[in-house]
Amino acid sequence: MRIRKKTLVASLLIAGFLYVVVGFLLIPAIVLHTANSQLAKLATVPAHLSRVEFNPFSMELTLWGLHIGEADAPQLAFRRLYVNAELDSLWGGAVHLADAELERAHGEILFAQDGTFNLAQLFVLPDSAEPEPEQADKRVFPLLLDRLELISNSLHFVDQRPSEPVEFGYDALSLELTNLSTLPDDRAQMSLTASGPFGARLDWQGEATLVPITSKGSLRIQEVHLDTFWPYVRDQFALDLTDGVLNASTDYQLDLSERTDFKLSNAQLALTQFGIDAQAQPRVRVPQLAIRNASLDLVKQQASIEQISSQQLELWAAREADGQIDLLALLQRQSPTPNPATPAEEDPSQQQSTRQTRAAEEAEAQDVPQADSRAAEPATSEPPAPTEPSTSEPWQLQIAQADLKDYQLHLIDQVPAQDVALEIGPLNLSIRDFDSLGLKPFDLSLDTGLNNGGQLSAKGQVSLQPLGAELQVITSNIDLLLARPYVEPRVRIQLRSGKAHSDLKVSLGNVSPLQLTVSGDAQVSQLHLVDAERKRDLLKWQQLTLSSLRYTDNSLSIEQIALQQPYARFIINEDLTTNFSGLLIEQPGQPATSGNSDPMSIRIGGISLRDGSANFADFSLRPNFATAIGQLNGRIGTLDNQSSKSASVDVTGKVDRYAPVSIKGSLTPFDPLNSLDIATRFRNVELTTLTPYSGKFAGYRIRKGRLNLNLHYQIEKGQLTAQNKVLLEGLQLGERVDSPDAVDLPVRLAVALLKDTKGNIDIELPVSGNLEDPQFSVMPIVWQTLRNLALRAVQAPFKFIAGLVGGSDDDLSEVTFAAGSNNLDAAAQSNLNTLASALQERPVLTLEIEGMSSAEADGPILAAARLNGEYQEIQFKSLQAMGEKVPASPELLEIDDDDKPPLLEGIYRARMKQQPPADWAELDREERAAKMEQALLELWSRSDLLLRRLAQSRAAEIKAYLVDSAGLDAQRIYLVDVGKTEPTVDAKVATALHLGSQ
Numbered sequence: 001m002r003i004r005k006k007t008l009v010a011s012l013l014i015a016g017f018l019y020v021v022v023g024f025l026l027i028p029a030i031v032l033h034t035a036n037s038q039l040a041k042l043a044t045v046p047a048h049l050s051r052v053e054f055n056p057f058s059m060e061l062t063l064w065g066l067h068i069g070e071a072d073a074p075q076l077a078f079r080r081l082y083v084n085a086e087l088d089s090l091w092g093g094a095v096h097l098a099d100a101e102l103e104r105a106h107g108e109i110l111f112a113q114d115g116t117f118n119l120a121q122l123f124v125l126p127d128s129a130e131p132e133p134e135q136a137d138k139r140v141f142p143l144l145l146d147r148l149e150l151i152s153n154s155l156h157f158v159d160q161r162p163s164e165p166v167e168f169g170y171d172a173l174s175l176e177l178t179n180l181s182t183l184p185d186d187r188a189q190m191s192l193t194a195s196g197p198f199g200a201r202l203d204w205q206g207e208a209t210l211v212p213i214t215s216k217g218s219l220r221i222q223e224v225h226l227d228t229f230w231p232y233v234r235d236q237f238a239l240d241l242t243d244g245v246l247n248a249s250t251d252y253q254l255d256l257s258e259r260t261d262f263k264l265s266n267a268q269l270a271l272t273q274f275g276i277d278a279q280a281q282p283r284v285r286v287p288q289l290a291i292r293n294a295s296l297d298l299v300k301q302q303a304s305i306e307q308i309s310s311q312q313l314e315l316w317a318a319r320e321a322d323g324q325i326d327l328l329a330l331l332q333r334q335s336p337t338p339n340p341a342t343p344a345e346e347d348p349s350q351q352q353s354t355r356q357t358r359a360a361e362e363a364e365a366q367d368v369p370q371a372d373s374r375a376a377e378p379a380t381s382e383p384p385a386p387t388e389p390s391t392s393e394p395w396q397l398q399i400a401q402a403d404l405k406d407y408q409l410h411l412i413d414q415v416p417a418q419d420v421a422l423e424i425g426p427l428n429l430s431i432r433d434f435d436s437l438g439l440k441p442f443d444l445s446l447d448t449g450l451n452n453g454g455q456l457s458a459k460g461q462v463s464l465q466p467l468g469a470e471l472q473v474i475t476s477n478i479d480l481l482l483a484r485p486y487v488e489p490r491v492r493i494q495l496r497s498g499k500a501h502s503d504l505k506v507s508l509g510n511v512s513p514l515q516l517t518v519s520g521d522a523q524v525s526q527l528h529l530v531d532a533e534r535k536r537d538l539l540k541w542q543q544l545t546l547s548s549l550r551y552t553d554n555s556l557s558i559e560q561i562a563l564q565q566p567y568a569r570f571i572i573n574e575d576l577t578t579n580f581s582g583l584l585i586e587q588p589g590q591p592a593t594s595g596n597s598d599p600m601s602i603r604i605g606g607i608s609l610r611d612g613s614a615n616f617a618d619f620s621l622r623p624n625f626a627t628a629i630g631q632l633n634g635r636i637g638t639l640d641n642q643s644s645k646s647a648s649v650d651v652t653g654k655v656d657r658y659a660p661v662s663i664k665g666s667l668t669p670f671d672p673l674n675s676l677d678i679a680t681r682f683r684n685v686e687l688t689t690l691t692p693y694s695g696k697f698a699g700y701r702i703r704k705g706r707l708n709l710n711l712h713y714q715i716e717k718g719q720l721t722a723q724n725k726v727l728l729e730g731l732q733l734g735e736r737v738d739s740p741d742a743v744d745l746p747v748r749l750a751v752a753l754l755k756d757t758k759g760n761i762d763i764e765l766p767v768s769g770n771l772e773d774p775q776f777s778v779m780p781i782v783w784q785t786l787r788n789l790a791l792r793a794v795q796a797p798f799k800f801i802a803g804l805v806g807g808s809d810d811d812l813s814e815v816t817f818a819a820g821s822n823n824l825d826a827a828a829q830s831n832l833n834t835l836a837s838a839l840q841e842r843p844v845l846t847l848e849i850e851g852m853s854s855a856e857a858d859g860p861i862l863a864a865a866r867l868n869g870e871y872q873e874i875q876f877k878s879l880q881a882m883g884e885k886v887p888a889s890p891e892l893l894e895i896d897d898d899d900k901p902p903l904l905e906g907i908y909r910a911r912m913k914q915q916p917p918a919d920w921a922e923l924d925r926e927e928r929a930a931k932m933e934q935a936l937l938e939l940w941s942r943s944d945l946l947l948r949r950l951a952q953s954r955a956a957e958i959k960a961y962l963v964d965s966a967g968l969d970a971q972r973i974y975l976v977d978v979g980k981t982e983p984t985v986d987a988k989v990a991t992a993l994h995l996g997s998q
Helices: 002-042 230-236 326-330 346-364 480-487 687-697 749-754 778-795 797-804 826-841 855-881 897-912 918-922 923-940 944-965
Strands: 047-055 061-068 071-085 095-103 104-111 143-159 166-181 188-195 201-211 212-227 240-255 261-279 280-296 300-311 314-319 395-414 422-433 444-450 454-463 467-479 492-509 513-531 537-552 555-564 569-571 601-604 607-619 625-636 649-656 660-665 675-686 701-718 717-736 760-771 815-819 845-853 971-981 988-997
Touching: 071 280, 104 760, 166 201, 188 988, 230 240, 240 280, 240 797, 314 513, 314 660, 422 480, 444 467, 444 625, 444 749, 537 797, 607 649, 649 675, 675 687, 675 749, 687 701, 749 797, 749 845, 749 988, 797 826, 797 988, 815 826, 815 944, 826 845, 826 944, 845 944, 855 897, 855 944, 918 923, 944 971
Parallel strands: 095 143, 104 143, 300 395, 314 395, 555 601, 555 607, 569 607, 845 971
Antiparallel strands: 047 061, 061 071, 071 095, 071 104, 143 166, 166 188, 188 201, 201 212, 212 240, 240 261, 261 280, 280 300, 280 314, 395 422, 422 444, 444 454, 454 467, 467 492, 492 513, 513 537, 537 555, 537 569, 607 625, 625 649, 649 660, 660 675, 675 701, 701 717, 717 760, 815 988, 845 988
């Protein structure tokens, strides 16, 4: 019995010794030998394990000095791996590890340019046959781990696939994990920290279960320098990063038990000094962007942000000539660089490496912790595949508050021929209670500067479903020069200046159909438009104010339009076109507008003019005509294209500063042919301004004169009744002008005929007709009426002036005399009295008297009187010589017929300057005397001298009567050279009278 006890003790001692030897020496040696053998067999690079320690009593295993890779470039290595197993692993149904420590581990992760993965190249593993699906063990390996700690580990990552290699690493990566288990519902507590020379410090704390896979905790990333990872972005988009640092933290929950249930809460994000360039030009600068208290629910497809704040963002963008936004074009994904190695060229090990690489990339892209697929399975049954949230429902994004401050936007539009630069900023945008599903409106507040001191602000509510808004929009000093490149290619004008201001309420109820309401006040100041061709002012004003403007449902109403210092220029060009005709530039390919759309309803409560002016010029005349209208003030009443009610007009002004003009009445502006009653008055307009027109149409310049014009035009249902009253005061014509368009009339005489005693021309020209008749035109009728008036006056001037004094139908243009006489009979005196009275009414007229004589009627009588005078003269001288008593003059002598033959012989020889013909000697005394008398009468009846003297005496008699008896100013009567005429039917001789002008 004693021997047996000794034998048992010895056996136990031997067994214990062998256990110690095997545990402390043999097992470590076997493990070390086996490990190094397998490493040498399978590794493609130098690999070895330095030492193995095992404590069979405490079940502690320590591996020392694993090194895979070249001596100076390890790819996988650790200093110490420590595992402490519990004895209950033998009967507990699961491997139970009390502690596991990995100290100073290092991993080198390298993706080469051809896409190969270095870790996949470290070993050559034999192909293993995959078990049949029904034979596969789907149970999770049972494992309990009380504590796992990673101590001072490091990781180095290099990816050479991008155009610029991506490199980062951690040299202080530590993890502490407690109560890790693959048993259901066992939760592990974990804490991870990582930092290194590349920044991006990582802090991760939380808990997790492996069956099912769940996790919750908090994650924090600090000082992530985006330039480290930017090559991935740059290869996809043509964008260069200048700088950028990201800090983020969040609480999270992950549950893959039934579906991918992922939640973020209390998420914070801060981006600083972020900048992007493209094509060597700055694109985006973000000094600061912060997101606070954000959350995300993947199942509910909801994301919410409590606050977004950003300051001093600066952005550069352009709309290119083809209409593309360059910044959006840069964000279009570029074609990836093809991998040099194709699957057909890869060997099996490379194919396996490629598969592993792709799996790693997908895992990295999904940013979801990867685990052995078996770890997610229950211990006894196959778990259902996680279901992803439905994508048929839209995501909901809620933003409680967003504040963007001091933004600067540098925008360029290259579509117009001339680039348009738009500087927006400082821009401040505030949004409250935004919901992407549009369940309720959100508050919006925007204010910004706009080029050259312009300001724009908008405040109100915006709704998304349906799209609508209720905004108060205020603008001030918006420079209209921004519109030049868009307007000037379509209209032949140049916009020199203009500022827009508004205070409007904008209400958008829907987009399709459009439900838009705009109400408020608007103003355009300092507008200046120039004719692009002549570079002359076309239209301008100091201020245009639209008060109580309202637009809604194709209806526009404006309570009041106030124009301050408006100015317009109207020009007739050399080719008779105007500066307003042809302003629109026809656009190629522009579709024709449909005429079926309903016209807009327009109502304007009133228009007021203050200190307006206008210029009118006619360059078709030589010299050019120009006049100015200034000091325009007044008001136009209500204009409404939906009402037949007339609008009142009351406007006053001055032509060339001193001549007042007024326009008063009423009209229906949108249908002027329906109703119009306008009276226009011009007073004291200097006629010298009309010299170009008088030169062209009358052939004379105007030396002086003034115009008074009363125009009264009435239209009722298309029927025109017009009164044109023209009063010309003190009109004096100047020198003659050669003009092919001048009327063929004695204009000076016409003017003199039309002038009254005051030197004025007072004309009334009524016009009436149907304006809807295309053959009817007002101005040609007025001009023709005026021309006909002048024509009638100059064609029958004496009849015209006789009508002024109610004269008879007698022709006052001539005075008849008895043959051989210069005596005025009663009828002639009566006509001269009438003529004198008419000339008193036309003081600028002059009278020209053309004395007339007739050889047929006056010659014989003049010859007989001359022969009798010769008798008297010779007898008078003979009686004087004999000392006889004689009368006072020869004309008083009475000559006896018996005394005439002796006297006749002397008269014949003296006046005929010859002797009587010899054959007359055979005649008796009476026949001889008859022959000589007949010869003398024939001589004197053809005497121009006698006829001229008679004509002159007749003219003198007429002038003497008009001056002495009719009281006419002698300075207005001219005796023109005499002439000859034929006798009238009653054998009288008519002396001609002519009218002239001073």
